[in-house]
Amino acid sequence: MKPCRLVYYVAMAVVLTAATPSFAQSLMEQGLAAQKAKNHQQAVGVLGQAVKENPHRPETWRARAQSLVALGRREEALSDLTLGLAANPKDPALLLSRGKLLGDLDRRPEAIAALSELLALKPKNPEALKERAENLINEGDLDQAMADLAKARRLAPNDPWVYHKTGMADLCLNRYERAVADFSTAIRLSPQTPLFYFSRGELYLRHLHNREKARADFKKGCTLGHPLCCNELEMLKSAETKTTDPEK
DSSP: OHHHHHHHHHHHHHHHHHHHHHHHHHHHHHHHHHHHTTOHHHHHHHHHHHHHHOTTOHHHHHHHHHHHHHTTOHHHHHHHHHHHHHHSTTOHHHHHHHHHHHHHTTOHHHHHHHHHHHHHHOTTOHHHHHHHHHHHHHTTOHHHHHHHHHHHHHHOTTOHHHHHHHHHHHHHTTOHHHHHHHHHHHHHHOTTOHHHHHHHHHHHHHTSOOHHHHHHHHHHHHHTTOHHHHHHHHHHHHHHHHHHOTTO
16 A cells, blocks of 8 residues: 555645646736736736746746836836846846836936846847937937947837937937938838827927927827827917917
């Protein structure tokens, strides 16, 4: 009987060991379903259980961080991404998410360092190049930013955000006509993105003093739902009213 009991215990151990990943998988699926339904509080709880069950799944850490960001708990999200990297060293997706979040928190030198670490592993990652470039622009390192964006453009020639970020860099360099061309390319590649119209409209209004073109861009951006475009459009109308009727 003893050998049979030993076989029984071994079999049970195999079953329990195999069940653990599937349980974590089930929690992951539940968490993603809650996240998709925008029930981020529930998602955070369920995905928290999932990372305890299996901390070696980077996508679970990233998903939980996304829900924490959606709840406005960005510092906690950053902590999750840091813990995720401790359990999954040098995971590219976690490094990218952490770099992006550090940039959003205005911790740009740290963001640049995190994205540089990723680029040391994956030098042809256009997302990392774009994100590092944006942080470099905000830090005033425009030459390196333009180098990153040029490389990103070669790797992803149809990515509209590459051109938008390049336009922002050209704007900082006072290269206004180039910036217009960059924003126009971004619009051509993604005509339903209202931010692109806002950026070009601001350039037309503030630097090229072309109110008609600015108005056209703000109108289009407002139609697409960008509140700042709507605000600029109203301000233009108000200014024109005062010009034609000073008593108003």
